[in-house]
Amino acid sequence: MDPSWLDVAIAEARAGLASGGIPIGAALIGPDGEVLGRGHNRRVQDDDPSAHGETAAFRNAGRQRDYRATTMVTTLAPCWYCCGLVRQFGIGAVLVGEARTFHGGHDWLAEHGVRVRVLDDERCVALMTAFVGEHPELWNEDIGIVG
């Protein structure tokens, strides 16, 4: 897992923020470091509650026959929905930008054999800290927390 892969996910998160959305980005990286798919949360832009960063990257990678040698890179610790995606499709590794502002199921993934690395990247922390401070209601909606 190359930490520089996170740059792609951060670029996606920033693009999401610039278009009025929740700043979480992701990329699905292939065995040779190639970007198979990239995307960002689109709840706001598309009124689509199913479009998390990870699911958007997965979707944009198209149909793949074998995910074992792929890595899901995401700016924020994946929620249960996105962890379920990783487990079901056998994605081999997850590279997490930060798990300080949110903690989902990545420990559970590690228990089930997924290689997980958490970087604690300050750029990712700053993106989420600012957004959650300004739009707590949107963030709670995105993770199913009822206020």
Added chain:
Amino acid sequence: MDPSWLDVAIAEARAGLASGGIPIGAALIGPDGEVLGRGHNRRVQDDDPSAHGETAAFRNAGRQRDYRATTMVTTLAPCWYCCGLVRQFGIGAVLVGEARTFHGGHDWLAEHGVRVRVLDDERCVALMTAFVGEHPELWNEDIGIVG
């Protein structure tokens, strides 16, 4: 959980089959039995690996602020991806058409407080048994099994 809600999911599964896809359908049902969203697997039709029956129904229901009184109805036992969706968004109940041809994470959901009911509906079993027999490679792709 009204067993008749399954009819909506079965209609979706059959519509998916008729358009060349994998016959799994779902519906998100509201507190008063109203259909908030319905959909079917669209891997084949849209070349979209993220479009499972449950995620399609969830997406088509649009943004909801509180899922606790909703029920996800699905023709087939939900995979880990769709179970993660249910857990993250706090969907209160899952009505499963059948868990004979596939077993995902619905026991895990029950352990985490989701009300789960499995009907063992013969129509659902027949749909999946016929499809998996004819297209095993598509089915394996849809649940991330590498042949």
